[in-house]
Amino acid sequence: MEVLNDFYRVAENPYEYSRELKKSGKRIIGYFCSYTPEEIISASGVHPIRLFGTGGDITLADSHLQPYCCSLVRGALEEALEGRLDFLDGTVFPHTCDSIQRLSDIWRLNTNFGFFADVVLPVKLNTESSREYFADILKKFRLDLERGLGVTITDDKLKTAITRYNNIRRSLKALYEMHSKEPGILSGRDLWAVTRASMIMERDDLLVKLSLLKEALKKGGRSGKSEGKKRLVLAGSVCDHPNVYTIIEDSGGVVVWDDLCTGSRYFEGTIEENGNPVESIAARYAERLVCPAKHLSNTARGDNIVRIVKKHDAGGVVFLLLKFCDPHDFDYPYMKEFLDRENIPSMLLEVEDSLPSEAQLKTRFETFIHML
Ligand code: SF4
Numbered sequence: 001m002e003v004l005n006d007f008y009r010v011a012e013n014p015y016e017y018s019r020e021l022k023k024s025g026k027r028i029i030g031y032f033c034s035y036t037p038e039e040i041i042s043a044s045g046v047h048p049i050r051l052f053g054t055g056g057d058i059t060l061a062d063s064h065l066q067p068y069c070c071s072l073v074r075g076a077l078e079e080a081l082e083g084r085l086d087f088l089d090g091t092v093f094p095h096t097c098d099s100i101q102r103l104s105d106i107w108r109l110n111t112n113f114g115f116f117a118d119v120v121l122p123v124k125l126n127t128e129s130s131r132e133y134f135a136d137i138l139k140k141f142r143l144d145l146e147r148g149l150g151v152t153i154t155d156d157k158l159k160t161a162i163t164r165y166n167n168i169r170r171s172l173k174a175l176y177e178m179h180s181k182e183p184g185i186l187s188g189r190d191l192w193a194v195t196r197a198s199m200i201m202e203r204d205d206l207l208v209k210l211s212l213l214k215e216a217l218k219k220g221g222r223s224g225k226s227e228g229k230k231r232l233v234l235a236g237s238v239c240d241h242p243n244v245y246t247i248i249e250d251s252g253g254v255v256v257w258d259d260l261c262t263g264s265r266y267f268e269g270t271i272e273e274n275g276n277p278v279e280s281i282a283a284r285y286a287e288r289l290v291c292p293a294k295h296l297s298n299t300a301r302g303d304n305i306v307r308i309v310k311k312h313d314a315g316g317v318v319f320l321l322l323k324f325c326d327p328h329d330f331d332y333p334y335m336k337e338f339l340d341r342e343n344i345p346s347m348l349l350e351v352e353d354s355l356p357s358e359a360q361l362k363t364r365f366e367t368f369i370h371m372l
């Protein structure tokens with residue numbers, strides 16, 4: 001499928017793609033974490049791209065961050081200090097986990113990308129006052145963007161951006177659902193490339209490509225064999241390891257859904273299109289599938305993982321956690337308890353920016369999958 005190559009080109013070469021975009025006159029803002037209100041950045045006319053770790057050695061960042069910070073924030077800082085993010089016109093830090101909050105201070109003091117904003121979101125999302133506070137913070141962010149970038153963000157521009165992002169989220173969800181129904185139509189690596197590219201690609205172009213991909217899949221996908229493979233859910237913070245999907249498939253499994261902020265947590269939930277735009281954006285972020293750096297209720301995350309497993313007829317859950325990711329490390333026993341109560345098997349795999357050897361991973365996945 002030709003259109004898949006476009007997603008791979010962007011997912012595998014995000015900096016090359018961003019530099020091309022920059023040459024075409026676009027300004028670019030990098031962001032960390034899926035709680036960043038991309039719609040407001042997009043309405044400012046500036047292009048938002050998600051920043052990931054490095055995938056390479058971390059040396060310069062070690063002078064600023066302790067080795068017990070997760071490799072995502074250490075790797076992102078390394079990329080900035082090495083000068084590889086030279087296409088950025090600014091960066092945005094939503095207040096979520098401690099590591100991202102601390103990275104924000106270090107970033108502000110040691111890099112110079114122009115625009116910089118902390119979006120100090122509430123931690124508790126289940127009270128009326130926190131909803132109001134959330135909306136106020138986003139109103140302030142809108143003003144910060146207007147002043148910092150010298151632009152005007154009208155309500156009409158916000159409404160256009162909301163519609164654009166709703167369409168992207170619906171398309172990604174539809175794709176995931178098609179794949180869950182018939183996992184052979186796309187490999188896990190393909191789906192990784194599509195979702196990763198969706199956080200990088202120019203969003204109107206992305207919508208065209210997502211629609212082309214959906215049409216191509218309706219005519220017949222890759223026809224990879226999925227019969228007899230054990231259906232799994234992947235859970236954690238981010239998964240920036242396409243090889244994980246391939247190794248799971250080679251071990252007799254297939255990932256049919258996920259609970260990742262580079263997956264379903266990114267696209268679940270749409271924004272009300274007819275209300276006050278900023279308040280509607282705030283409502284979607286407050287109501288979306290919660291990550292453990294936020295609090296919605298004592299059971300929201302546990303109920304959600306069980307619901308995902310049942311809905312997608314999965315036999316087990318693979319927790320893929322980044323080492324030193326405190327929110328997910330603390331959350332894991334609680335999530336496991338919810339799964340154990342329903343007799344849903346799970347396994348835990350801790351990784352860094354680079355994966356353990358393929359043979360080692362295959363043995364672990366095979367052992368788990370044979371147990372299901
Ligand atoms: S897991 Fe939560 S805090 Fe971490 S990057 Fe994702 S949304 Fe943000």
Ligand code: SF4
Binds near residue numbers: 237
């Ligand atoms: S949530 Fe975890 S993986 Fe994501 S930035 Fe924070 S510590 Fe790192």
